[in-house]
Amino acid sequence: MKTQNIPKATIKRLAVYIQVLTGLKRDGVEVVSSEKLARACSVNPSQIRKDLAYFGEFGVRGVGYYVHELIASIKHSLGVDRVWGCALVGVGNLGRALLRHKEFALRGFSIRAAFDCDPYKIGEIVSGLEVVCTRQLKSRVDELGLEIGIISTPPERAQRAANYLVEGGLKGIVNFAQARIQVPKEITVEYVDFTHHFYSVAFNVSSSD
Amino acid sequence: MKTQNIPKATIKRLAVYIQVLTGLKRDGVEVVSSEKLARACSVNPSQIRKDLAYFGEFGVRGVGYYVHELIASIKHSLGVDRVWGCALVGVGNLGRALLRHKEFALRGFSIRAAFDCDPYKIGEIVSGLEVVCTRQLKSRVDELGLEIGIISTPPERAQRAANYLVEGGLKGIVNFAQARIQVPKEITVEYVDFTHHFYSVAFNVSSSD
DNA sequence: TCGTGTGAACCGATTCACAGCC
């Protein structure tokens, strides 16, 4: 394992490799070469070998990669071979959908608390979780093992939600709100906006005419 | 407008600029410099000027950019200053959440048809749309003005959904399914996977210890 | 022989620095 600075793009691709490898495993494939995997992921074979080389030597020369082992190795490298405790802030339409989305738990991201500052929502049960006042966040962090925050508030309340999460000591944030947030630089933030993907498609379709 | 090949990263950033500019407009800001905008977007000021230069000259030297005009110019450049007709394939949990998500329509992506191959779902009304057999897709394309396809099927059915969309003549696909798909190269595909963002956060938090 | 792992070459995107214009 090299402690070099690993490209952000590599991390994104590793997530894709897991997705494709999981599909191969489902289809009963046990060994795969970087070339075959590359085709399925629409990337260059050397790209895959380079990406994996940042974390170790997972392949067998002349053979390829054992699918099951490679999945485990990549998950370990990413730090997703364990369960992460998550806190959601903002129980609106999107927040409810996220709370009900089972995929997160299946992939090791366990939403253990739902916060909102609206008194009408506090006390409500959504997907088995009681909505709690956001001010209570800090007091629940240790108890519930909260590590990653999810922001699903309206844009004008995203910064306040972020402040609560930072103050609570969470080190990572996934922000679904339609707003950028400012946090100390040691906190990791990922922005999720589905419509960005629609914009990309719209642009490509428009310019291909 | 330069017909050069525009970096994919530029397109992603333009979507971010729209988001931030919309926030500034909401706060009553009328003019912004590339430096101020850059700070809010966490990018380099020259980056913004370069990105915009691909599409035209939108700024005023010595002054900056007029927020309202710039939003309109970027939207026009991206081709999102009009309404796009969308078709959704796969009415499971995720599909239902997407159909109910109002943000798409607000941003000009109007979901006008919902398809599924499960006979138990066909005929059901979700968010005002009747679920129709996927085989009917092609016959509805012209009638409803369908241009962009949304895949929200289980992974093993994603490719079949893609085939229907391609056969129907749609030119762009936003794929929420947990699987890569193969389509003719003239078709644009964007992959959406929330858990990828969680993986990035998990990795960064893990490696910062 | 076949396919991985990796230094070297390449390519594209980001940043710099300043000319050009309000």
Place this chain on the structure above:
DNA sequence: GGCTGTGAATCGGTTCACACGA
């Protein structure tokens, strides 16, 4: 004077090409 627009320089990531090991 101030900020945009843009060629030039820089930086980082991708691809190539081949040595190495099963």
